[in-house]
Amino acid sequence: MNRGFKFRIYPTHEQEILILKTFGCTRWIWNHMLADKIQAYKQDDISLKTNPASYKADNPWLKEVDSLALTSVWKQLNQAYTKFFKEPKVGFPKFKSKKSAKQSYTTNNQPKSQAIRIENSYVRLPKLGLVKIKLHRKLPENYEIKSVTISRTATNKFYASINVEYDYIIPKTLLNIENSAGLDYQSNGLFIDNQGKQPDYPRYYRLTESKLAKEQRKLSHMKYGSNNYQKQRLKVAKIHEKITNQRKDFLHKLSYEFANKYDYVFVEDIDLQSIAQFGHLGKSTNDNSFGMFRAFLTYKMTDRGKIFHKIDKWFPSSKTCSVCGCYHQELVNSLSVREWTCPDCDTIHNRDINAAINIRKRGMLDITAGTAELASLCLTH
Numbered sequence: 001m002n003r004g005f006k007f008r009i010y011p012t013h014e015q016e017i018l019i020l021k022t023f024g025c026t027r028w029i030w031n032h033m034l035a036d037k038i039q040a041y042k043q044d045d046i047s048l049k050t051n052p053a054s055y056k057a058d059n060p061w062l063k064e065v066d067s068l069a070l071t072s073v074w075k076q077l078n079q080a081y082t083k084f085f086k087e088p089k090v091g092f093p094k095f096k097s098k099k100s101a102k103q104s105y106t107t108n109n110q111p112k113s114q115a116i117r118i119e120n121s122y123v124r125l126p127k128l129g130l131v132k133i134k135l136h137r138k139l140p141e142n143y144e145i146k147s148v149t150i151s152r153t154a155t156n157k158f159y160a161s162i163n164v165e166y167d168y169i170i171p172k173t174l175l176n177i178e179n180s181a182g183l184d185y186q187s188n189g190l191f192i193d194n195q196g197k198q199p200d201y202p203r204y205y206r207l208t209e210s211k212l213a214k215e216q217r218k219l220s221h222m223k224y225g226s227n228n229y230q231k232q233r234l235k236v237a238k239i240h241e242k243i244t245n246q247r248k249d250f251l252h253k254l255s256y257e258f259a260n261k262y263d264y265v266f267v268e269d270i271d272l273q274s275i276a277q278f279g280h281l282g283k284s285t286n287d288n289s290f291g292m293f294r295a296f297l298t299y300k301m302t303d304r305g306k307i308f309h310k311i312d313k314w315f316p317s318s319k320t321c322s323v324c325g326c327y328h329q330e331l332v333n334s335l336s337v338r339e340w341t342c343p344d345c346d347t348i349h350n351r352d353i354n355a356a357i358n359i360r361k362r363g364m365l366d367i368t369a370g371t372a373e374l375a376s377l378c379l380t381h
Contacts, residue, residue, distance in 0.1 A: 001168040002146070003299075005139060006161045009123065009150070010132040018128060019150060019158065022065040023103040026073045027096045029055065029062070033077055034093055047081075050074070066126040072106040072147075101237065104151035109144075116145050123160055125150070133160060140166040154237035173263070173305035177367060180264035182360025184317065184352050187275065187284045190293065191267075194356040199254055204246045205287040212239050251293045259300035266363025267294060268317065269310035311362045322357040323347045 011019060033050045040048035052070035056062045062070065080093040107126055109116040115126050118139065122130040125148065143166040151159050182194040190201040215236050222229040258265055276285040294308075301308045311317075319332045321342040331340045332351065341348050 002163060002165050003140070004161050004163050005137070006159055007123075007136065008134045009158045009160045010134070011128070011158055015128050015131055016158070018065070019152070020103075022069055022105050022127075022150075023152070024098065025062055025065045026069055026105040027098060027103075028059075029070050030073050030077055031095050033074065034081075034095060037077075037081060064127075066105075066107050066128075068110075068126060069105045069107045072108060076106075101154035102151060104149055106147055106149040108147045111144070114145075116148055118145075123148070123162075125160075131160075139164060140168070142166055153241065155234060155241050168303075170302070171305040175263040175306065177264060177364055179262055180266065180360060180364065181258070181262050182266045182356045182358070182363060184356040184359055185268065185270060185272075185275075185290050186352060187281045187288070190288045190290060192352045192356055194353070194360045196350070196353045196356075201250065201288060202246075203284075203287055204243045204250075205283065208239060208243055212236070212243075215239060247287075247289055248292070251289060251296055255293055255296035255300050258297055259304055259306065262306070264307045264309065264363065264367065265297060265301065266309050266311060266359050266366075268315065268359060269313045271313065307367065309363050309366060311359060311366060315358075315362055317355040317358040317362070318351055320354075320358050321345060321347060321349065322354045322361070 029052050032055060033052075036050055037048045040046055052062070052067070052074050077093060080090075083090055084092050107116070115124070117124050118133070118135070119130065121133060121135060123133045124130050139162075143164040145162055146165050147163045149161040149163075151161065153159070183191040184193075185191055186198070190199050192198045215232065219229065219232045219236055222232055272285055272291045276282045294310075298308045316327060316329070319329050320327050321344065324342060324345040324347070326342060326344045328340070328342065331337070331343075338351050339348065340351065
């Protein structure tokens with residue numbers, strides 16, 4: 001199994017300078033290789049094959065940094081460039097800017113040399129040597145480090161994301177399909193389950209929005225690039241970082257609770273980016289980070305041998321009566337309709353709870369039917 005572990009690192013002043021140089025060199029290599037590929041394609045209609053070694057002769061300063069970091073950039077660019085022609089929807093590779101708030105580079109470990117390894121409270125990295133690291137949790141036993149990504153945040157903190165490979169046997173758990181939950185997404189909260197329960201999500205961005213706006217106004221009045229501008233930019237970045245950390249902490253704890261409590265969790269496979277662009281739901285959708293919650297819940301339940309399942313996003317969970325199974329599009333044709341009465345069975349439905357119940361039912365059908373064609377829950381009258 002492959003898994004990533006992120007730790008904060010504390011480089012010395014000399015190590016920090018070399019890290020910043022590596023950021024610059026990897027960015028320079030990416031931009032020049034991309035520019036050369038574009039020029040070759042325009043002039044000769046060919047896909048130019050480049051590599052970092054061909055640039056070192058005229059630019060000897062590239063030899064000062066980790067060569068595997070440059071090789072990693074070359075691989076990433078080739079993958080992105082090739083993928084564009086196969087899947088144009090993913091977009092063409094973009095040039096990297098040194099003004100980007102987050103800078104990073106990836107270096108790969110050599111299996112024989114083990115150049116990257118953990119030694120007590122330090123991590124040994126190519127060119128950098130031993131860098132102090134804060135190990136807040138244990139790595140799995142018999143792990144092998146595959147790669148490390150060094151990054152710097154907008155608040156000038158350095159992190160190492162260590163990708164490790166290790167043997168893991170998923171526990172064989174006797175699962176009970178009745179011990180399951182259906183979750184219906186809510187933009188103004190997070191979700192509501194089939195029992196009508198909602199997490200008490202604090203909406204961290206909304207709580208800090210006025211303070212953030214105040215600091216951003218101060219920043220907008222300062223001269224770009226000045227010392228005061230940099231100090232104020234750091235204040236704004238710290239507010240954003242705190243909001244992110246609060247949100248992640250809440251979602252980790254909530255997903256841990258669900259993974260321990262339920263054997264099955266069902267949600268709709270909805271496109272959250274499209275929802276964020278709809279109406280005035282952008283801030284709320286980005287604030288609750290339901291997509292991040294799904295990602296956390298996926299690997300936590302997988303580690304426990306449990307099932308996290310997404311049902312078809314086109315399934316009409318809100319417009320189907322969870323009692324009699326009748327489909328009523330004309331009654332629930334707008335988001336403003338929060339309650340409706342089924343004309344077939346006279347049941348009064350809360351829109352969201354009804355949807356969560358239907359999501360759970362459909363998820364249970366998906367699990368029991370496997371890959372077989374499923375009968376529709378919608379009955380026509």
